[in-house]
Amino acid sequence: METHPEVWAGVECTVNRVGERYFDQLARNGHHDRPDDVDRLAALGVRAVRFPVLWERVAPGGAPPDWTWSDARLDRLRALGVRPVVTLLHHGSGPRDTSLVDPAFPERFAAFARAAAERYPWVEDWTPINEPLTTARFSALYGLWYPHATDDRSFALAFAHQMRATALAMREIRAVVPGARLVQTEDLGKVHATPGLAYQAAFENERRWATVDVLAGRLAPGDAFWEYLVGPGGIAPDALRAMVDAPCPPDLVGINHYLTSERFLDRRLSRYPAHAHGGNAWHRYADVEAVRVLGDGCDGPECLLREAWERYRLPIAVTEVHLACTREQQLRWLRTVWEAALRLRADGVDVRAVTAWAALGSFDWNSLLTRDEGFYEPGLFDVRGPEPRPTALATMVRALAAEGRASHPALDGPGWWEMPERLQYPVARKHAVGRPRTRGRLALMAPPASAPRPVLITGARGTLARAIARACRGRALAHVALGRGELDVADPRAVQAALAEHRPWAVVNCAGFVRVDDAERERDACWRENVCGPAMLADACAAGGIALATFSSDLVFGEPAESARPFVEDDPVAPRNVYGASKAEAEHRVLSRMPEALVVRTSAFFGPWDDWNFLTIALRELSAGRPFPALADVTVSPTYVPELADATLDLLIDGERGVWHLASAGALTWHEFARLGAERAGVDASGLRPLALDEARLAAPRPRWSVLGTARGPLLGAVENAICHYLRARAAA
Template structure:
């Protein structure tokens, strides 16, 4: 790490190192602590480190968090977890960048505004270094400026301040603690290096608010400026700190006499890091309205308001290098978005970093952040909503599943350029539909962002007249995925010549087979057509996709099971269909995986959604609202599936390159009658006309398994049924489901 970029691309050009990090925040809200390490299960799995090392990365931002290790003081500290993890990192030849406080406020006997915080953190830092004197890289306090804002200005985290004095106290405390911690660390490891992180963005504005944007753009450097000893009476923020924040001049000047400049300036940058402020309040929602005491203005994400995208992180790297002339690293790269946009964000950041390096910036590394994903950042960690964002690994289910982000990380770590078919598309921050407000043209054009790909290969979707095919096409549009939706006249999946011709013409990178025969009861007397569409068609697609190296996802059903179980069926359960439809699907599974072992076969069940007025829930609610009798089986247990969630999940898995049999549903094992009741409750509709009944009462031609709920053995989960029902019914029938950004 000392020598700077040590990896070279295939062309021989130097490229940054690749680092990694696990989202590890322990923040306090009121009297409650929220631990990302607990939520991800990382506390219990030392084997996570082996999986991380397998990516080929050089260094890891390793949490050794004060609140976790010594919540009751140093004499009662529990070191086992730390000792085991650091030893394993050393065995794996991974350089740890040890973090001591990550958006935290310390144990309960201190806080960001407590005078004892700096000395107590320094004592803890010294103890860590004494136990592990071989560790060279430290981040005593992650993002002190951002944490001071969230804890002292915005009131999100403890001590929930909303004023300048609390902001300054929190920032001063963290920066002083950093200086003292590094002194204590260097007593055991004189060569210890400070990697000081903070969020770096930029504020844009209307001409009238240029003065406020200028202030904001000075403020973004404040934590680094303090540590570098640059904040004196000539600093642009001196008057504000002393007059508005009540800062003691001697406290501010303490840093000029005790400088602790970072050995590496760690830049964290997110799509929300760049802001736009506008005095025209009527253009923006009330939640964005604020002010500076002089005038009112709206503060929104620049990406949602500027007519042209900003230059992203590239220009920010140039600014940071020009300001400090210190080595830089991008210490967090993460985006909460569908998988293809996660890849586009990482690729774009990597290419910007490479360009900065070529221009003479001493850029050491790019860090793939939130390797295990993160929980509840959508509400800034103020609640436990169970909202999970995957990262390089998916951890739901308690095991690690590599995503496409992990595969791209391995490419970058090996010095190869980012590559994936989805890179030909534009990330959502580049697309016109990113705008939530009237677009604003800036007087000066922003530098262009690096392009991440050129060759365009679509996803081919069969079944243009079906619910599932149309849903895939709709969500591909939302997610910026190039696709072609074909009807039978353009692609007859049961005709090998038609399949071959369509793939040769469109040259897709993936095929989604949403075509098929879906009339379960009619299939009992229509064997030939059912097997032609459900068995022969997928088998022909599999053979041709295997020949051309094309990814394939096709669909199966819970009706491949006989209902003998009384707990959810996992993917490896033996199939034993009771009806012709189930038999056609079971045979298709066998043929598809025999001909194309890399295919993805998704079993699912009991569709409902906003774009099909003939699904069970829509029909049930229409009848119940009208007071008409609605009969629903009370002895058939299924696992309902919300179509938009299914489509998003399938696209993520397709991008990830997954294969084999997967069960995807919204989880709950429930009877049809209880599903009608639950939907009615969410829709606030009475159930007086609901008629639960045995399935025999419905006189269906095809036998159904009494229990066909699907579970999964994979580290992947869709949203809960209650969550899906709330979104579906809150949208109203026929409305569009937003893709997650």
């Protein structure tokens, strides 16, 4: 056995149906229109790719199959020497004229599988149906996806039909490809509970194995799930026996595991929010993420993979590894699963592969694909720009594929699932049912053997520096924040001394002269802080191999040549005041001395932790019934500081360079901004007064339009949503 597993990749490819509408991830992430994505994946060095040849897409509405799309991509994978693991149904329910509860579903699906095998007889690895049990639960027990049933009979039918369809499909595929291998995937969660709900936890912990149990011929009368299927589920015992008596065991058991897959059940409803309340025929109870409750940690991937091995003694692959979180947490989760696989292999467990999932990210999984809101989670690539942009995850996957190990300074901290802050509800420690009996539980991380290299933040007392530091704390990124008394960024000796003392892997420069009107009178002081300081840092960071991020402003621009067009990164600068000129000159000096530096242009801060930003002052004044004037002819991009801080750190971890525009999406005058904030806050805005720029008598000239757009990819959300986040954070504080 090799020392490390193969590295695979997979594109989130769900085509689920909600009502009469299909939600197609391949259209949302752009893969449908980008044939060169397969080259991007192959360039990472992965050995295999989980690849969709989906029934709903190839033969929608029962039409004759159109293989054009999959032909091009599978042929290219073959030419690149990357094995496809072909999936025919991924959380789907088939073409519009069938469903998971249609008695004809299994035979129709098997006929499609036969056609796919005849089209691609060289493909050896097949996943006819991804996560059949999970799909049956979401579609026919919880009512989220088509056919939107919520009863035991429909759930049992949906599950049984998928099991029969899988076995029939493999029979048809093997008639064409005799050596075809079944790679059967399922979400392997686990349920923990208080003693009074031990029976429910025990049932769900048996049910989670049902997909492989049926295919392997293990399910038998007397088993809890057998009795459920033939009892409340109404499946004829003879039909169920016929399935298990003609087994179709997987050649590879594919385990999909997510942090939210481990659950905790508790009848003490008052401890949990109403949306978590549910129950069965006997009891009402809350169902929440176990990671938010169990004080000594969840079981985690190592325990669950070991359980799968001990149950089946079949080769295992981790077929989905994905986390919707900030970049370093995504890296740490992949590391957690990878290291678990390495330890298991060292113990003789046959773990064949680990799959970096959602290579192109995913859309709207936060609503379980029931709403189209554009909520995007990046993966190995971020698809929000003109072409997919590789993230730090892509770099990590490339290293794992080549060497079996990877490094990044951001890996030094713990995952959020290992931190005390993860606990949102009263902690459960004793008498929890479903605790692991095997080694490797996902518990709190031990302190590191040596201090990790930090992020050094300058300008510690400023709004932005405090937000960056706060983000670092929440993300367990080691950091040091220094004020001007500790680090004068325009003093080369002070810069060298600080870098030598703290040994940072990155510097985030938040220092600077920020008083726009005062800069007109104090040009030398502004120039020293805003130009000389960043240039000094660029020289020192370039010499020391240290990453650098520094901030610029929308005021580097003058009036746009085209009316009402947002400025993008490569638009020419034309500052109208001293402050804007200092920022434009700083950009030039930094990038000429250190081309790999990251320069973030942003605009019009607002955030929940600063009592002196425009929106906070406006709401305070209006709430007190005092008049509040706001410019009604100056349009900007109000920028939510917490999102700005997180996006900057993500780009820094990704190793991005050059100029990026990071501003909340939207264009508002200051007057409109105040009015919108007041509306969202329920504050009387009758005291809001429009003010013209010419009447404001400001010392520094301003452009009437300085809206920031982006040609590199919008990383911040809409300003309307940001205002809601701001108000919730203020209320919580």
